[in-house]
Amino acid sequence: MRGLRLLIIGKQGSGKGTLCVQFAQHFGVPHISTGDAFRAAVAESSERGIRAKAFMESGQLVPDDLVMEIVDELFVRESLRERGFLFDGFPRTVHQADLLDATLAPEGVDAVIDLEVSTEVVVARLASRRVCSNPNCGAIYSLKSPPKSPWNCDLCGSPVVQRDDDREEMIRRRLDDYEAMTAPLVDRYEALGKLIRVDAALSPDEVFSRALAELLTRRLANETGEA
Numbered sequence: 001m002r003g004l005r006l007l008i009i010g011k012q013g014s015g016k017g018t019l020c021v022q023f024a025q026h027f028g029v030p031h032i033s034t035g036d037a038f039r040a041a042v043a044e045s046s047e048r049g050i051r052a053k054a055f056m057e058s059g060q061l062v063p064d065d066l067v068m069e070i071v072d073e074l075f076v077r078e079s080l081r082e083r084g085f086l087f088d089g090f091p092r093t094v095h096q097a098d099l100l101d102a103t104l105a106p107e108g109v110d111a112v113i114d115l116e117v118s119t120e121v122v123v124a125r126l127a128s129r130r131v132c133s134n135p136n137c138g139a140i141y142s143l144k145s146p147p148k149s150p151w152n153c154d155l156c157g158s159p160v161v162q163r164d165d166d167r168e169e170m171i172r173r174r175l176d177d178y179e180a181m182t183a184p185l186v187d188r189y190e191a192l193g194k195l196i197r198v199d200a201a202l203s204p205d206e207v208f209s210r211a212l213a214e215l216l217t218r219r220l221a222n223e224t225g226e227a
């Protein structure tokens, strides 16, 4: 039997990273970050990596066809068709989603979990985030859970600061871009009956158990439906 094919989408600050780790462990499928795959291709200086690097360095988005070439290579190298996968940060556009479905024809992906959280909740979460300024440490704190001695890192003693990226104005701009890009993607999977919406304002454990319950209910329904 082949492994589960799952996508998780959600704004930055929706708790996507945590949920991806939980799901990948639960189902024993590889957790694939396309961002990491790109960086690896660039580091290996493969022909595709060199092409991707040119776009990344000039601040442009890597074109869909090149993204898909890198993803297709991963599919072959890691046997993802058979093993299943959890993609984090991919697809980002409807066109990428179409290409992914073509690769996985005829079934496509099994489910897409959309972590729904309001801009206000995410802004509050991210704006309260503080990080250790030591690049080799990177410990994360928040106004609610500060380091023991204010504001020096518990692990390495370096100053704990707010990232420029985490200032409210920057956060709102990123969220607007994200919304514009992913709304059509959400609609696409909804129309295919593959979308699972979860309220990401809940605690991480609750988000995981609700998403899991919904996913299992659907899988069961599908298997019964096909039998």
Ligand SMILES: [Zn+2]
Binding pocket: 132, 133, 134, 137, 138, 139, 153, 154, 155, 156, 157, 158
């Ligand atoms: Zn530190």
